[in-house]
Amino acid sequence: MAKKPQLAIDTRPWRDPAAKPFVRIRNVTKKFGDVYAVSDVSLDIFKSELFCLLGGSGSGKSTLLRMLAGFEQPTSGTIEIDGQDMTEVAPYNRPVNMMFQSYALFPHMNVEQNIAYGLKRDQLPAGEIHDRVAELLSLVKLQDYGKRRPHQLSGGQRQRVALARALAKRPKLLLLDEPLGALDKKLREETQFELVKIQETLGVTFIVVTHDQEEAMSLATRIGVMNYGEIAMIGEPTDIYEFPNSKFVAGFIGSVNMVEGVVTEDEPGHVRIRSAELGCDIYVGHGVDCAPDQILWWAIRPEKIALSRDKPESTEGANVTQGIVEEIGYLGDMSVYQVRLESGKHLRVTQTNTIRGNPDAITWDEQVYLQWGDNAGSVLTV
Amino acid sequence: MSSFDTEAPAPRRRRPWTVVERGLTAIGLSGKALVIAAPAIWLTVFFLVPLAVVFGISLTVKQFGRPPYTPLLTNEEGTVQLTLHLNNYIRLFTDGLYISAYLSSIRIALISTIIALCIGYPMAYAIARAPDQWRNILLMLVILPFWTSFLLRVYALTGFMRGNGVINQFLGLFGIEPLVMMQTDFAVYVGIVYSYLPFMILPLYTNLVKLDGALLEASADLGARPLRTFLSITLPLSMPGIIAGSMLVFIPAIGEFVIPSLLGGPSTLMIGRVLWDEFFANTNWPRASAVAVAMLVVVVIPIMLLQRAQDAVQDRERAK
Amino acid sequence: MRRGWFLPIAASLGFGFLYAPIVSLVVFSFNESSLVTVWSGFSTKWYGELLADPQMLGAAWLSVQVAFAAASIALVLGTLCAVALVRFRKFRGRTVLAGTASAPLVMPDVITGLALLLLFVAMEASLGWPAGRGLLTIIIAHSTFCTAYVVVVVQSRLSDLDLSLEEAAMDLGATPIRVFFDITLPIIAPALVSGWLLAFTLSLDDLVIASFVSGPGSSTLPMVIFSKVRLGVSPDVNALATIIIGIVAIGVLGATVLQLRARPKKAKA
Numbered sequence: 001m002a003k004k005p006q007l008a009i010d011t012r013p014w015r016d017p018a019a020k021p022f023v024r025i026r027n028v029t030k031k032f033g034d035v036y037a038v039s040d041v042s043l044d045i046f047k048s049e050l051f052c053l054l055g056g057s058g059s060g061k062s063t064l065l066r067m068l069a070g071f072e073q074p075t076s077g078t079i080e081i082d083g084q085d086m087t088e089v090a091p092y093n094r095p096v097n098m099m100f101q102s103y104a105l106f107p108h109m110n111v112e113q114n115i116a117y118g119l120k121r122d123q124l125p126a127g128e129i130h131d132r133v134a135e136l137l138s139l140v141k142l143q144d145y146g147k148r149r150p151h152q153l154s155g156g157q158r159q160r161v162a163l164a165r166a167l168a169k170r171p172k173l174l175l176l177d178e179p180l181g182a183l184d185k186k187l188r189e190e191t192q193f194e195l196v197k198i199q200e201t202l203g204v205t206f207i208v209v210t211h212d213q214e215e216a217m218s219l220a221t222r223i224g225v226m227n228y229g230e231i232a233m234i235g236e237p238t239d240i241y242e243f244p245n246s247k248f249v250a251g252f253i254g255s256v257n258m259v260e261g262v263v264t265e266d267e268p269g270h271v272r273i274r275s276a277e278l279g280c281d282i283y284v285g286h287g288v289d290c291a292p293d294q295i296l297w298w299a300i301r302p303e304k305i306a307l308s309r310d311k312p313e314s315t316e317g318a319n320v321t322q323g324i325v326e327e328i329g330y331l332g333d334m335s336v337y338q339v340r341l342e343s344g345k346h347l348r349v350t351q352t353n354t355i356r357g358n359p360d361a362i363t364w365d366e367q368v369y370l371q372w373g374d375n376a377g378s379v380l381t382v
Numbered sequence: 383m384s385s386f387d388t389e390a391p392a393p394r395r396r397r398p399w400t401v402v403e404r405g406l407t408a409i410g411l412s413g414k415a416l417v418i419a420a421p422a423i424w425l426t427v428f429f430l431v432p433l434a435v436v437f438g439i440s441l442t443v444k445q446f447g448r449p450p451y452t453p454l455l456t457n458e459e460g461t462v463q464l465t466l467h468l469n470n471y472i473r474l475f476t477d478g479l480y481i482s483a484y485l486s487s488i489r490i491a492l493i494s495t496i497i498a499l500c501i502g503y504p505m506a507y508a509i510a511r512a513p514d515q516w517r518n519i520l521l522m523l524v525i526l527p528f529w530t531s532f533l534l535r536v537y538a539l540t541g542f543m544r545g546n547g548v549i550n551q552f553l554g555l556f557g558i559e560p561l562v563m564m565q566t567d568f569a570v571y572v573g574i575v576y577s578y579l580p581f582m583i584l585p586l587y588t589n590l591v592k593l594d595g596a597l598l599e600a601s602a603d604l605g606a607r608p609l610r611t612f613l614s615i616t617l618p619l620s621m622p623g624i625i626a627g628s629m630l631v632f633i634p635a636i637g638e639f640v641i642p643s644l645l646g647g648p649s650t651l652m653i654g655r656v657l658w659d660e661f662f663a664n665t666n667w668p669r670a671s672a673v674a675v676a677m678l679v680v681v682v683i684p685i686m687l688l689q690r691a692q693d694a695v696q697d698r699e700r701a702k
Numbered sequence: 703m704r705r706g707w708f709l710p711i712a713a714s715l716g717f718g719f720l721y722a723p724i725v726s727l728v729v730f731s732f733n734e735s736s737l738v739t740v741w742s743g744f745s746t747k748w749y750g751e752l753l754a755d756p757q758m759l760g761a762a763w764l765s766v767q768v769a770f771a772a773a774s775i776a777l778v779l780g781t782l783c784a785v786a787l788v789r790f791r792k793f794r795g796r797t798v799l800a801g802t803a804s805a806p807l808v809m810p811d812v813i814t815g816l817a818l819l820l821l822f823v824a825m826e827a828s829l830g831w832p833a834g835r836g837l838l839t840i841i842i843a844h845s846t847f848c849t850a851y852v853v854v855v856v857q858s859r860l861s862d863l864d865l866s867l868e869e870a871a872m873d874l875g876a877t878p879i880r881v882f883f884d885i886t887l888p889i890i891a892p893a894l895v896s897g898w899l900l901a902f903t904l905s906l907d908d909l910v911i912a913s914f915v916s917g918p919g920s921s922t923l924p925m926v927i928f929s930k931v932r933l934g935v936s937p938d939v940n941a942l943a944t945i946i947i948g949i950v951a952i953g954v955l956g957a958t959v960l961q962l963r964a965r966p967k968k969a970k971a
Contacts, residue, residue, distance in 0.1 A: 071869055091872045104870035108888045117884075118874030169874065413879055414790055421783035421849065422795070425802045428846040432817035435824055449823055501719070504712035511709065520713075522958050527720055529950045532907050533924050534943040537931050538723035541730065541940075546740070548726045579720060608706070637810020639910050644931065654812045654910075661816060661914075671820065674813045685808050686801070 012236075013046040014222060020083075022047040022205055023068070023173060028077030030063050030229075037063040039229040040077070050199050050206040052216040055226035056252075061209045064226070065175050068207065069098045082172055092121070097171035101178040103162035105150035111137070111161050112146040118169040136164040139198065156187050163195075167202070176208045180215060192218055213253050217241065225249050241301075246382045250299040257302065257347050263294045271379065272318065273298060277345040283318035285374030290381060300377035302350040305370050307337060307362055312371045320371045323347065325364055335361070339368060433678070440671035441466045451668045470672035480673065483651040484680060490567065490642075490652060491635035494574035495582075498631045499624065501575065502582035506623075507616075509583070510590035521587065528580045536573055536644050543569055543645075565647035573641040574631070581630035589623025590616075625692065629685070636681055653677055724947060731940035748941040755938065758926060765906055765923040768837065772844035773901035779845065780852025780897060785882075787853070788860040806850035815914030818843045822915060835917035843915045844908060848901035855900060859893035860886075 013019035021044035030038040038060040045051045053061040066072045068079060070091035079086045086094060097118070105114050112133050119129045137143050140160035150158055159179065166174055179195065180188045196219060199206050210216050216223050217237045225232045225240060225248075233240060233249045244250035247258060261275035261282060271290065273282040275298065282298050290296060306312070314320040326346070327338035337349045347370060351362075362368055442451040442465075456463045474480045509520045527535060542548045543563040550560040563569050593616065601611040639654035646652070653673065661670040734743035752758060783803050787796070806814060822832060822839050832838050863886065871881045887894075909924035916922065921929075930936045 069869075069873055071872075090877075091869070092875045092877055094873075096873075098870070098873045100866045100870055102864055102866050104864060104866040106867060106871070106885060106889075117871065117876075121875030121880070165870075165874070414786075414793075417782050418786045418790065418793060418795075418799070421779045421786065421803065421853075422799055424779050424846070425783075425799070425849070428818065428821070428842060429802060429806065432821035433813075435820045436813070436817045439820055449827065501712075501716055504709055505716040508709040508713035518958065518962065520717075522954060523717060523720075526951060526954050527724065529903055529954055530724075530947050531924070531927075531943070533909055533927055533931075534727075534939070534946060535724065537927070537939060538727040538943065540931070542723040542726060548722075576719070576723070579716075633808050634810075637812055639812055640928070654810055657812045657816065658910075667820070670816055674816055677810065677813060682808055682810070682813070686805065689804075689808070690801075 012221075014044070014049075019046060021045060022049075022082055023207070024078075024080040025064075025068075026078045026080070028064070028067065028074045028079060030060075030067060030072060031075045036060075036229045038067070038074075041229075041231050043224060043231060043234065045205065045207060047205055048203045049221045050196065050208065050219055052220035052223045053207065053209045053226055054211070054213060054216040054223050054252075056211060059226040060229035061211075061226045062177060063229075065098075065177055065207065065209045068173070069096055069175055070094050095172045096175060097166040097169055097173075098175040099162050099166040099177065099179055101181055103150075103158050103182070105158060105161055105165070107150055110147050110149050111142065111153070114150070114161060115165045115168050118165065122169065132168060136168055139167070140164045155183055156191065159183060159191065160194075163198070167198075167204070171204065173205045173207065176206060178210055179208060180212070181210070188215070195219065217253075225252060227252070242378075244299065244378055244380070247297055247299070247380050250378060250380060255302055255348060256299045257305075258297055258299050259345065261296060261298055263290050263292050263296065266290060266292050270374075272316075273379070277341070277343050278321050279342050280321040281316075281318035282377070283316045283374055284377070284379055288379045290379070294381075297380045298377050299380055300372060302336065302348040303334075303352075304376040305347065305349045305372050307339075307349055307351060308369050308371065309362065309366065311369050314371070315374060319374070320369060322367065322369050325362060325366045325368055328362075328364060337362065337368075339370060436671045436674050439668055440470055440675045441468070442668045443467045443469055444666045444668055449667070450665055467668070470669050471676075473669065474672060474676055479651070480653075480656065480676070483653045483656045484676070486651040487636050487653040488681075490570055490574070490650075491632050491638075494571050494578075494635050495628050495632045497571060498575045498579055498582045499628060502579055502586055502627060503620075503624070505579075506583045506586035506627075507590050509587050510593070517591075524580050524583050524587075532577060533640060535577060536641055539569075539573055539576055540564065540644060543572065564645065565650075567646065567650055569645035569647075570642050570650055570652075573645040574635045574638065577641065578631040578634060581634075582627040585626035585630065586620065586623040589620050589626075593619060622696070629689065633685055637677065653681075727940055728944045728947065731937065731944040733937060733940075736937055748937040749945075752938040752941045752945075757921075758923075758938070758942070761921050761923045761926040764837065764920060768840050768844060768912075768922060769902045769905035771841045772848055772905040773898050775841070775845035776848035776852045776901040777894060777898045780849045780901075781856050781894065783849065783853045784856035784860055785886075788857055803850055803853045806847040807854070809847075811908070811910035812914075814847055815843070815911040818846070818911070819914040835915055836920035839915045839917070840912050840920065840922065843911050844905040847908075847911065848904055851900050851904060852897040855897040856890060856893050859890045863889060 013021075023043075023045040025041055025043040025045075028038060028041045029036065041060075041064060053064060055061040063072060067074055068081075068086075070086065070089060074087070081094070081096065106117065109117065115133045115136055116129050119132055124132075133146070134143075137146055140163055142157060142160055142164070145153065145157060145161075150161065153161065159182070163179070166176075176195075180191055183191060192215065208216075208219060210219075217240075220237055222234060222236055223240050224234045227248050232252075233245045235243070240249060241253055244253065250256045251258065259275050259277045259282075261273035261278070263271060264274045264281070265272035266288070268287045270286065271284040271288045273284065273296070275282055284298075311322075312320060321341060323339040323341040325337055326340045327336075329336040329338075332353070334350050334352045337351065339347045339349055341347060349370065353361075355361075438454055439451055442454060444450060445452050452465065452467070454464060454466070456465065505524070509517060509524070512520055540547075544550075545560055545562070545564065547564075549563070554560065563572075597615055597619075598611055601615050602608075606614065637654045638652060639658050642650045642652040642655050643658070646655075657670050657673045657677070660666050660673060730741070731748060732744050732746065733741055734745040734747070735741075783799065786793075787800055787803070790796075818839070819835075822835055825831060826833065832842075867885055867889070868881050871885045872878070876884060907924065908922075909928050912922045913925055913928075916925065927939055927942070930939055
């Protein structure tokens with residue numbers, strides 16, 4: 001469901017230092033009274049990207065989106081779209097359209113009138129408006145619903161009308177505020193797919209605000225994780241998940257085991273961390289920017305840990321510890337094990353249930369070994 | 383889908399609105415300023431300034447002529463002289479009539495409000511708990527009298543309560559002596575309750591209809607009898623409705639003129655009526671003004687402050 | 703939920719109290735005798751007398767003119783004021799405007815009437831306008847207090863209005879004025895209608911303020927009714943009341959039916 005892996009560098013302009021960004025946000029700060037809703041955010045977004053702003057409520061993601069649309073003015077900083085400074089441009093003159101979280105469909109107009117509204121404001125000839133509306137209706141598969149009023153539509157249909165209306169003016173940039181937030185889970189998965197397809201077909205740049213990490217992971221070319229008005233991390237979904245840059249990002253996306261440790265060996269090719277919590281050393285197979293005796297954190301995803309009854313061979317006398325299975329959550333496709341280490345620390349481990357009805361599966365109160373690879377976890381200093 | 387070429391900017395022409403807005407900005411006016419200015423100027427000229435005029439005239443004394451009060455400013459050989467009289471205010475305190483009129487207004491309004499609450503609460507509760515298809519009809523029946531003439535409804539009461547009116551004729555069927563109801567304070571209470579009952583019921587209804595039935599079930603489930611549930615759940619939760627409804631009855635009742643003059647007797651003192659008589663019967667404009675100023679200070683301003691405080695509390699609760 | 707006997711009985715008595723005087727008023731408007739309280743046979747002669755009374759008809763026409771003009775002025779001023787208070791969150795004097803707009807709601811009629819009369823007298827003495835008192839001064843006075851009611855009605859509807867609807871229109875290229883006429887106005891239209899009707903009714907009903915600010919020869923309908931009623935019973939007032947109640951009942955019934963019919967469609971919105 002994610003964007004197809006396209007390895008050529010020209011499909012990932014953010015990897016090309018010479019590429020010219022389409023949206024350029026520079027040191028933007030927004031204060032409401034004494035509260036910093038957005039603080040010193042700088043962000044480049046490239047043409048045809050599907051960029052997700054991900055964060056909890058109050059993280060400033062919606063405020064940032066509203067500043068792009070022009071509903072809020074930055075307290076300081078600049079926003080450029082397609083090389084043009086947007087600071088003085090009113091919302092109704094921006095080459096940007098927005099899909100609202102509540103959809104904001106005009107209740108006194110039917111579907112066609114809603115979609116045509118923006119086109120009429122541009123005073124396009126009636127015939128052209130008619131054609132464009134028909135085209136959009138077929139794009140969102142609502143050909144037969146043009147004469148309906150918004151309240152006569154289902155949630156999913158309303159969502160598609162909102163999308164069609166926002167696309168009608170062929171904006172250079174489409175802003176989507178929680179586009180799937182109001183849909184139920186099943187519909188959300190289907191619509192997610194549709195949204196990506198439409199975005200790819202039209203090549204419009206999308207900026208999506210969402211609080212749903214799964215949604216962000218499956219939609220986005222890149223994700224900007226926001227926290228307390230600041231950008232915590234920008235990266236491709238795999239970067240964000242596998243190589244988080246901070247405890248916050250590691251904990252915010254997916255589930256993670258976080259342990260504290262002390263650096264005992266700091267070499268260019270590897271790092272050794274002693275962790276009392278784990279009851280073993282952590283051997284990291286690459287260099288890390290740290291100092292000996294520094295206290296830092298090591299984060300590992302539950303699926304990166306292997307469980308076994310027999311003691312596995314350890315690398316460099318590290319990366320193996322043992323514990324007792326306390327809880328098992330059976331989820332069908334996989335099982336979640338809560339393992340209690342000797343230090344009292346709990347680790348969460350997931351195992352794919354590859355064997356049907358496995359009679360030999362690890363069970364409650366069993367003594368197990370936990371093992372992970374040299375590069376399975378992330379070393380975090382903040 | 384080639385028509386969705388994002389490079390082609392939509393053609394933009396100047397729209398008439400833009401021209402209007404530019405024109406306004408050119409002469410230093412924004413549309414926003416105009417929207418604020420129109421009601422602000424009107425309300426200043428026809429609401430705030432008149433109150434200032436009332437205050438000014440309350441500091442003059444009655445004289446014969448047009449206008450029937452002494453001028454505030456006199457111009458004698460180039461020197462402008464300001465003459466203020468405090469006689470009217472002194473009379474308000476020394477003449478027992480005014481003080482007892484203020485007190486009696488507050489008493490009558492208070493008693494009527496309490497009666498209206500006692501009648502209105504069960505009605506509002508009954509409507510809120512009525513089956514859906516009934517609710518709108520009952521609500522309409524409450525609102526209907528409000529849209530008919532207030533004056534005519536008070537008049538209807540006179541026909542009902544007078545010596546040979548409907549009530550006494552009905553009592554006569556059972557051989558009961560006619561009751562004297564008209565031209566008493568009792569008639570004024572009935573008149574106020576009758577006129578303003580819808581104002582009591584509507585806010586109470588709005589509040590009670592939102593009451594979550596599960597709360598009552600939970601209370602019953604935890605062992606409370608219906609009366610206990612009502613006293614410890616329904617009543618406290620409907621407090622905002624009670625306050626709103628009581629204010630809506632108390633406020634117009636206190637300055638009421640029509641009801642005491644049609645239903646009340648000569649001994650029914652209400653401040654609205656006193657002001658009216660000072661103005662129309664005695665043509666003492668300065669005294670009437672002083673009565674008005676005192677009424678503003680004693681009654682109206684406290685009510686406004688109370689309402690603001692209440693609004694602030696509600697806003698804070700909503701913010702939570 | 704309680705389904706006891708107390709509530710239905712209390713509610714029935716309450717409604718009886720609300721409607722018995724009105725019903726007897728209507729019944730006695732068809733009474734033959736001039737005694738409003740003793741039934742002596744069916745007759746419509748009071749309706750005939752009413753319709754032949756030039757003073758009554760003149761006053762009714764004046765009242766309708768005043769109410770129409772005052773409600774319309776109040777609608778414009780009240781809507782502007784509500785928009786300013788709800789949509790422009792911060793401007794200098796906002797608190798003063800909010801206070802002034804709601805003050806007439808708690809101001810006793812006698813004070814409003816007296817104050818406006820004194821203003822008109824003072825203005826006439828110093829500016830020469832308004833010359834004398836009559837239709838114009840009543841309209842001004844009624845517009846002023848009706849504005850406060852329109853503000854309340856429109857304000858509550860406006861603050862319920864989803865702000866993102868207006869933002870969406872702006873996002874699609876509509877300037878603020880355009881947004882107001884395309885989106886805001888059509889959506890708050892029902893509130894405007896009820897605000898206007900409320901103002902119209904209040905103006906038509908006002909006795910006290912009109913008594914202060916009217917001049918000789920410009921008596922409104924409530925003023926004429928009041929002077930008649932004060933002198934004692936008058937069956938033609940019963941007839942008038944019946945006509946007014948009839949009109950209002952039909953109006954309110956019609957509005958309720960329309961609303962009920964509109965509801966099933968709205969249920970999902």
